[in-house]
Amino acid sequence: MPIPPASPSLPRSLLRDDVYRRLRDAIVDGTFEPGEQLKDGDLAAWLGVSRTPVREALLRLSSSGLVVAQPGRSTTVSLIDETSLRDARDVVAALHELAVRETVGRLTPDDIARMRAANRRFTAAAERGDVTAALEADDDLHAVPVAALGNAAVETVLEQFGPIVRRAERLRFGSDAPAAAERHERFIALCEMGDAAAAAAMAYETWHTLPVTATKRAD
The missing domain is CATH 1.10.10.10 (Winged helix-like DNA-binding domain superfamily/Winged helix DNA-binding domain)
Known part of the structure; x- marks a missing residue:
């Protein structure tokens, strides 16, 4: 435009x-x-x-x-290229997995509360069809373990490649939102229980729910 x-x-x-x-x-x-x-x-x-x-x-x-x-x-x-999107998604997923694995067990009650508050905002935004607010809330939720990790290199790489994933995710956002909210709650519960392995695996899988072939643009 x-x-x-x-x-x-x-x-x-x-x-x-x-x-x-x-x-x-x-x-x-x-x-x-x-x-x-x-x-x-x-x-x-x-x-x-x-x-x-x-x-x-x-x-x-x-x-x-x-x-x-x-x-x-x-x-x-740039056009939304399938290969570039897959590469960015895999990097983002791996770094979020790392952040969760290294921080679960030392996340504070306030951290967990912020994650739950973010998921409530995600759910409310999705219900009213506000994609921007929903994705911002999703970012806030996943940013909690990243911030707790305190690794500047991880934050820099996510700053570079995260927007590529979000750009594609906007195109497919919609019917998957209720399932995403449920995944968030399961993920938060694992973090609260201190199950680092399961929470890290779920973090990795969550980012891989983005289908790269479904977002490829022909223009």
Whole structure:
């Protein structure tokens, strides 16, 4: 779709990370569609910043596979490629499995409470058809063990490849939501019981419920 006609200008002191996140989120939520050309001048005007942080953000998005940059020609939103999606999904699943295996047994009651609260928000958002809120709640739930792990390398890799998985997941979100909420509750219960092996296995399997073939785009 075209660049939105209006958007609240971001503060002039905006850090490059903020520009990156705004563009990343616009790709993940479908504001910018697969195959759409992105012009740094238009994006800079939309965000109310100079072209420099936009160009830096586009380079980062290229390294994560969300855009395809052709030097001297154009930058476009990448198509949802089956192989790239499978690779990203497998990495994300493995790192969440690691985080759960290493932290179950030392998650606090507050951690468990945050996970349950996130699942309640997930369920409510899914019931009203708010995909964005549902996926944000899902992110919050799975972020608890990652935060407890405190491994900066794991967080960096998830920051890079997680959006690829979420982008595809938005396309298939819907009928699976009730089953996902039930899986969340079973997963939280395992974490609360301190069953690290079972919880880690379930974390890995949860990310593999995303069927890569069903989300491949032909455009």
